[in-house]
Amino acid sequence: KAGVTQTPRYLIKTRGQQVTLSCSPISGHRSVSWYQQTPGQGLQFLFEYFSETQRNKGNFPGRFSGRQFSNSRSEMNVSTLELGDSALYLCASSLRRPGTGGDETQYFGPGTRLLVL
Amino acid sequence: QKEVEQDPGPLSVPEGAIVSLNCTYSNSAFQYFMWYRQYSRKGPELLMYTYSSGNKEDGRFTAQVDKSSKYISLFIRDSQPSDSATYLCAIRNAGKSTFGDGTTLTVKP
Numbered sequence: 557k558a559g560v561t562q563t564p565r566y567l568i569k570t571r572g573q574q575v576t577l578s579c580s581p582i583s584g585h586r587s588v589s590w591y592q593q594t595p596g597q598g599l600q601f602l603f604e605y606f607s608e609t610q611r612n613k614g615n616f617p618g619r620f621s622g623r624q625f626s627n628s629r630s631e632m633n634v635s636t637l638e639l640g641d642s643a644l645y646l647c648a649s650s651l652r653r654p655g656t657g658g659d660e661t662q663y664f665g666p667g668t669r670l671l672v673l
Numbered sequence: 674q675k676e677v678e679q680d681p682g683p684l685s686v687p688e689g690a691i692v693s694l695n696c697t698y699s700n701s702a703f704q705y706f707m708w709y710r711q712y713s714r715k716g717p718e719l720l721m722y723t724y725s726s727g728n729k730e731d732g733r734f735t736a737q738v739d740k741s742s743k744y745i746s747l748f749i750r751d752s753q754p755s756d757s758a759t760y761l762c763a764i765r766n767a768g769k770s771t772f773g774d775g776t777t778l779t780v781k782p
Contacts, residue, residue, distance in 0.1 A: 587768070589768075589770070591770075591772075598773070598774045598775065599717070599761065599763075599772040599775075600772075601769050601770060601771070604768050604769070611768055612767070612768045646716055646717070652768060654768055660705050660722075660765055661707075662719070662765075662770065663719060664709075664717045664718070664719075665716050666715060666716045667715075667716045669714075
């Protein structure tokens with residue numbers, strides 16, 4: 557079974573631009589979460605999507621948004637990029653079904669490394 | 674205070690040593706406990722997953738959870754150079770995972 561895939565793997569943007577990152581979960585996984593990883597802050601939760609609805613949200617500004625499609629693929633968008641947004645953005649999928657349980661085990665993709673200049 | 678505190682390291686051990694990696698957490702509502710391994714420039718890879726106090730063994734890896742002390746550990750027996758990576762503990766509840774900052778382990782041949 558194919559793992560979580562993320563595109564693109566590397567991205568360079570300049571301040572003020574916006575960026576869209578894509579994630580395809582493991583087949584059968586409908587829960588997709590996004591995380592930001594930086595050397596200073598570690599791995600931080602951005603948001604979780606299930607059935608095209610955002611179910612959980614971390615403490616990030618509104619410039620960070622996401623969506624999920626009917627095939628469970630997900631995108632996250634960052635608008636008005638700042639230098640501090642340079643990070644590894646990780647997507648993880650699971651069999652979790654919010655409100656009814658399901659396996660909470662998360663599997664991560666390789667990440668998209670974003671550099672903001 | 675962070676919700677999850679992880680022994681920072683870095684840790685350097687000789688091949689064959691037993692490695693102990695540790696985290697503490699503050700929120701007793703946390704239900705699921707995980708350990709991930711992350712190689713440089715890669716995504717985290719799930720190593721161990723448990724939701725109860727006690728020990729869980731998988732090959733050379735043993736995860737230990739003590740809910741009364743809010744303490745979790747990962748033990749690696751017979752450590753190998755290929756175990757050199759950053760190890761992250763993660764505590765999960767209601768769809769949100771909170772990670773420790775990671776411990777970088779180097780196993781020297």
